[in-house]
Amino acid sequence: MTAGxxxxxxxxxxxxxxxxxxxxxxxxxxxxxxxxxxxxxxxRRISVAMYEGEINMVIHAKGGVADVYVTPECxxxxxxxxxxxxxxxxxxxxxxxxxxxxxxxxxxxxxxMGLPNMKRYSDDLKIDSVVGVGTTIxxxxxxx
Numbered sequence: 001m002t003a004g005x006x007x008x009x010x011x012x013x014x015x016x017x018x019x020x021x022x023x024x025x026x027x028x029x030x031x032x033x034x035x036x037x038x039x040x041x042x043x044r045r046i047s048v049a050m051y052e053g054e055i056n057m058v059i060h061a062k063g064g065v066a067d068v069y070v071t072p073e074c075x076x077x078x079x080x081x082x083x084x085x086x087x088x089x090x091x092x093x094x095x096x097x098x099x100x101x102x103x104x105x106x107x108x109x110x111x112x113m114g115l116p117n118m119k120r121y122s123d124d125l126k127i128d129s130v131v132g133v134g135t136t137i138x139x140x141x142x143x144x
Contacts, residue, residue, distance in 0.1 A: 007069040016063025026050035045121040085131035
């Protein structure tokens with residue numbers, strides 16, 4: 001792949017009824033980026049941020065979709081769900097803030113680090129959320 005080409009596009013369904021399959025998309029992206037020769041640190045950042053997003057979709061939105069666009073300069077991950085939406089994005093961005101139910105926390109999820117980690121590991125994060133409609137999160141990771 002050379003600069004200026006159309007980005008490669010990968011699409012994944014995130015099953016909202018299965019915690020054991022949560023993270024499958026991020027594992028597949030990790031493997032694919034490794035095969036394409038991207039830097040291991042970049043791959044790790046993408047994997048962590050994408051996994052956090054997948055878990056959030058399973059916990060809060062009964063699943064969703066993940067689209068990954070790859071160019072030599074940038075990897076863009078777009079996560080979209082039709083869940084309840086985020087009532088207060090600023091509050092949700094605070095480390096430790098969680099709306100996960102107790103039964104999910106008992107499983108070891110819902111510690112309130114999902115969105116903060118997505119911000120920490122991406123180079124750019126945009127959140128578009130409408131209560132009662134759903135959430136779209138776009139993360140950009142610069143490879144150059």
